[in-house]
Amino acid sequence: MSAAAPEGLLLIDKPPGITSHDAVARVRRALGTKKVGHAGTLDPMATGLLVIGVGRATRLLRFLGELPKTYEGTFLLGVETDTLDAEGAEVRRTPAGEVTIQAVGTAADAIVGESLQTPPAYSAVKVGGQKLYDAARKGRELTAEPRAIRVDRFDVSAGPGGLPEVDFVVVCSGGTYVRVLAADVGAAVGCGAHLTRLRRTAIGSLDVIDATPPDDPAPPLPVETAVAHLPRVDLDPEEVIAAGFGRILGPAGIDGPYGVYAPDGRLVGIYRDDLTKAKPEMILASPEGR
Numbered sequence: 001m002s003a004a005a006p007e008g009l010l011l012i013d014k015p016p017g018i019t020s021h022d023a024v025a026r027v028r029r030a031l032g033t034k035k036v037g038h039a040g041t042l043d044p045m046a047t048g049l050l051v052i053g054v055g056r057a058t059r060l061l062r063f064l065g066e067l068p069k070t071y072e073g074t075f076l077l078g079v080e081t082d083t084l085d086a087e088g089a090e091v092r093r094t095p096a097g098e099v100t101i102q103a104v105g106t107a108a109d110a111i112v113g114e115s116l117q118t119p120p121a122y123s124a125v126k127v128g129g130q131k132l133y134d135a136a137r138k139g140r141e142l143t144a145e146p147r148a149i150r151v152d153r154f155d156v157s158a159g160p161g162g163l164p165e166v167d168f169v170v171v172c173s174g175g176t177y178v179r180v181l182a183a184d185v186g187a188a189v190g191c192g193a194h195l196t197r198l199r200r201t202a203i204g205s206l207d208v209i210d211a212t213p214p215d216d217p218a219p220p221l222p223v224e225t226a227v228a229h230l231p232r233v234d235l236d237p238e239e240v241i242a243a244g245f246g247r248i249l250g251p252a253g254i255d256g257p258y259g260v261y262a263p264d265g266r267l268v269g270i271y272r273d274d275l276t277k278a279k280p281e282m283i284l285a286s287p288e289g290r
Contacts, residue, residue: 005033007055008220013211014042014050023050026214039064040174040203045087048200049208052217053226056284060226063257063270065174067204067229068152073197075182077104077164080192084120084179088194096164096191101157104166107188108154111181116146120180149176156185166193204229223284224259224267231258235268243268249278257281 014023020041028036031054039051039061048071053061078096081088121141130142150173159165166185170178179195186193201208205228212218231254239249240262251273252258260268269283 005035005055006031006220007035007057008053008223009057009225010052010054010217010220011206011208011211012050012052012214012217013208014047014214016047017044019044020050023214024052027052027054027217030215030217037061040069040200042200043085043087043179043198045085045195046198046200048198049203049206049211050200050214051203051206051226052214054220055223057220057223057226059282059284060223060270063227063230064203067174067206068171069174069176069200070169070171070202071178071198071200072167072169073178073182073195073199074159074165074167075186075193075195077166077186077189077193078191079194080183080186081194082121083194084177084183085195085198092192094191096189099163099189099191101163101166103189104156104163104185107185108156108168110188111184112151112154114148114150117149117177117180118146119144120177147175149173151176151181154181164191165196224261224265227259227267227270230270231256233258233260233271235260235262237263240268243271243280244283246280246283251276251278 010027012023012027014020020038024036024038028034033054035055035058037053037058042048042050051061051064077099078094079090080092082091151170153169153171155169157167159167170181178198182193182195233252235243243249243260249271254273257270257272260271262268267284270281271278272281
């Protein structure tokens with residue numbers, strides 16, 4: 001009998017110079033399985049935590065999207081690039097000698113909170129079916145609709161050698177472009193800026209300290225880890241059978257999605273209340289023999 005295919009959640013420390021898709025490909029080769037996906041794309045320049053789902057866990061990755069992301073990195077004042085990071089071409093240089101770290105801090109503090117952010121020209125966001133970076137490389141200017149973001153924390157300090165390098169820690173909502181935040185601070189202090197280093201250190205309670213390289217991943221965490229942040233409802237045996245078939249359940253009185261679990265702790269699926277009933281948002285079919 002062949003061994004069961006691996007499944008669960010992997011915490012991967014993505015190295016620089018590869019895409020998130022490349023990291024997934026390395027995990028596929030390392031585990032010898034095809035059903036692998038990732039949550040929360042990192043640009044090639046960025047390093048750090050990439051959450052990868054294997055097997056049934058790939059279906060749960062979308063529930064990680066609302067978790068806050070923590071990043072640490074560096075931006076350089078006085079130099080702007082077309083991609084807003086160090087991988088782009090320089091487009092403008094402005095003396096930054098008069099800028100103080102206090103002014104940078106004030107500009108960063110002003111970004112904390114909820115706002116609308118326009119995705120950068122060099123991004124994978126699609127407009128009219130075309131990715132922005134494809135259009136930008138062809139010299140076409142496309143603009144995506146602004147999207148709601150939230151910045152919970154934006155701490156800055158002078159780099160080890162002082163300004164114009166600025167080190168930062170930012171905690172923000174999923175879908176936030178940190179290079180845009182850096183550019184916004186640069187614009188606010190009058191000299192522009194671009195991102196030179198970025199590392200994602202956490203997604204919710206998942207921390208990069210527990211991550212491993214994509215070529216040598218640790219054994220996957222249980223499938224349930226992917227939705228451990230959601231409210232939990234324990235079902236009785238009859239409800240487990242009903243939920244397994246995707247049937248309506250009684251409401252739990254919970255706003256938003258929640259996990260429903262069998263008495264043995266197994267995740268059966270994700271439900272959401274709809275007035276006087278609970279509807280399945282996703283049923284996690286049990287693997288063979290479980």
